[in-house]
Amino acid sequence: MNKYMIYLNGKRCIGCHACEVHCKANKNLPVGPYLCEIDHSAMVTVKSVAKTEFKFRSCYHCEDPFCMHICPTNAISKREDGIVFIDQEKCIGCMACAGSCPWTIPQFNPETKKAVKCDYCMDRVDTGLKPACVTKCTTHALKFVRMEEL
Numbered sequence: 001m002n003k004y005m006i007y008l009n010g011k012r013c014i015g016c017h018a019c020e021v022h023c024k025a026n027k028n029l030p031v032g033p034y035l036c037e038i039d040h041s042a043m044v045t046v047k048s049v050a051k052t053e054f055k056f057r058s059c060y061h062c063e064d065p066f067c068m069h070i071c072p073t074n075a076i077s078k079r080e081d082g083i084v085f086i087d088q089e090k091c092i093g094c095m096a097c098a099g100s101c102p103w104t105i106p107q108f109n110p111e112t113k114k115a116v117k118c119d120y121c122m123d124r125v126d127t128g129l130k131p132a133c134v135t136k137c138t139t140h141a142l143k144f145v146r147m148e149e150l
Helices: 018-027 066-070 096-100
Strands: 004-008 036-040 044-046 049-051 054-058 076-078 084-086 107-109 114-116 142-146
Touching: 004 054, 018 036, 066 076, 066 096, 084 114
Parallel strands: none
Antiparallel strands: 004 142, 036 054, 044 049, 076 084, 107 114
16 A cells, blocks of 8 residues: 655645655756646636635555556565555656556656666655755645555
8 A cells, every 4th residue: 555645735835836845856867857747727717816726746655556557677666565566677758657647647767777766765754864855845835644644
């Protein structure tokens, strides 16, 4: 069972994209691949006020990940705590994982020529820290929680 998730409180999010920027900085990613994204709905008028809704998108760390099963080199694994990650040493950059993912979450890193995806900053989680996107959220709209906390 997945034990973690990143939850967005849409009422707090201002769409500043700090989560995206700090994710890229933490993972040393070039322009192009995004391991997390803030998306927003079309602007609507509610009681004469313009409103939009923000949504946070990153890997869902599936219970039974398609990407893991399709990978020809077994570069994608799932940890006991539910975190799905790509072993960069094994990845050959074929992107079969992206094609098998219903949300096309894995992305191509043009610098390394390999697939990348959110791994909840597992190196940080393993030392008791939260993922970079959560830590640097300027309005504290993102929460890294255990599933049973919801």
